Amino acid sequence: MRADDLILFYQVVETGAFSRVAEQNNLTNSVVSKRIARLEQELGVQLLYRTTRKLTLTEAGKALVHGAKNVKQATQEAMESVSGFGENISGHIKMSVPSISGDLILADAVAEFCNMHPGLTVDMSLDNRFVDLVDGGFDLVIRTGYLEDSSLIARHILDSQWVVCASPSYIAKNSKPLNPEDLTQHNCLQYAYQTTGASEWEFKANKGNYIVRVSGSFSTDNATALRKAALGGHGIAYVPRCLVYHDIRNGQLVDIFPDQVGKRLGIYAVYPFTRQPPNKVRLLIEHIRTRYLAISHYF
Known part of the structure; x- marks a missing residue:
């Protein structure tokens, strides 16, 4: 399981749309979809219910989303902790x-x-x-x-x-x-x-x-x-x-x-x-x- 896939999963939950996440990360919709599918395959569970109108978390998805948020936050904080040193x-x-x-x-x-x-x-x-x-x-x-x-x-x-x-x-x-x-x-x-x-x-x-x-x-x-x-x-x-x-x-x-x-x-x-x-x-x-x-x- 890759940390960047967990972060991508949380972004999908946060925005509610694969397309928005794809745009934020300069990816295609298909790449985002494949990476979420890869995460589900590695975990052996379905994380999202997908319809044409909305995305809904499964029980497994609800259990994972908090940890995924922590991974995203920890990554952001790690970057912020060193940003600005030697810079304006x-x-x-x-x-x-x-x-x-x-x-x-x-x-x-x-x-x-x-x-x-x-x-x-x-x-x-x-x-x-x-x-x-x-x-x-x-x-x-x-x-x-x-x-x-x-x-x-x-x-x-x-x-x-x-x-x-x-x-x-x-x-x-x-x-x-x-x-x-x-x-x-x-x-x-x-x-x-x-x-x-x-x-x-x-x-x-x-x-x-x-x-x-x-x-x-x-x-x-x-x-x-x-x-x-x-x-x-x-x-x-x-x-x-x-x-x-x-x-x-x-x-x-x-x-x-x-x-x-x-x-x-x-x-x-x-x-x-x-x-x-x-x-x-x-x-x-x-x-x-x-x-x-x-x-x-x-x-």
Whole structure:
């Protein structure tokens, strides 16, 4: 039994016509018919019922079609796994990334990748929602959080640690909280985009993490707006460290509980389920991962 005959059989089932398969493979109808007949003879079973109007799978054909599909897919993936090496990467990639990473690193990293491969175009949207990859037509999504959809593949890049921070002016005016429970007496600026509630701040304890429920006068789903409110001395913020890394380093913000914040989320490259993603997507993921790891101390 030849693998190319199995692939041809699956193509016939997929298209429903010998003539379409013949055209796709630059063969004659008679050659396609003979190769299917050869496959049936080698297996000792009939795979297809043929009429003038349609093709119908026999029970044996139904049993074989899944394996034939796997052979076709494996062959295609084997070719894709080596395609593009030493060649120009071309085509189009549609991707979605979170706003913080987009501003911090991905806009520059993805634009750089496009310049490295002049035949490639990328459409990158900044969106904190976990978009529907299939319905939205996305080839790649960078996301922070947890992956629940089993039809997707996620590659871990690194982890993002969160911090509780405030400006020196806020602390001078309102005093510095000595423990996480003191936050209930402060104006806590809330980041509406979170995997948990914006008012539920997570901290470490000897027997596992716990939640402090906070309140405040300002809430936003925009990370840049939250950072500006904290820099302006208007309250205490609970945000990914990468957002305020430089602000803490230069003293514009103070990391209030440097060893006690319990929130740490993975950053993932997510793409639709396939054993082997297209080479252009795989190379872009590697490029993005390298750029993240170069500034891993921000996270």
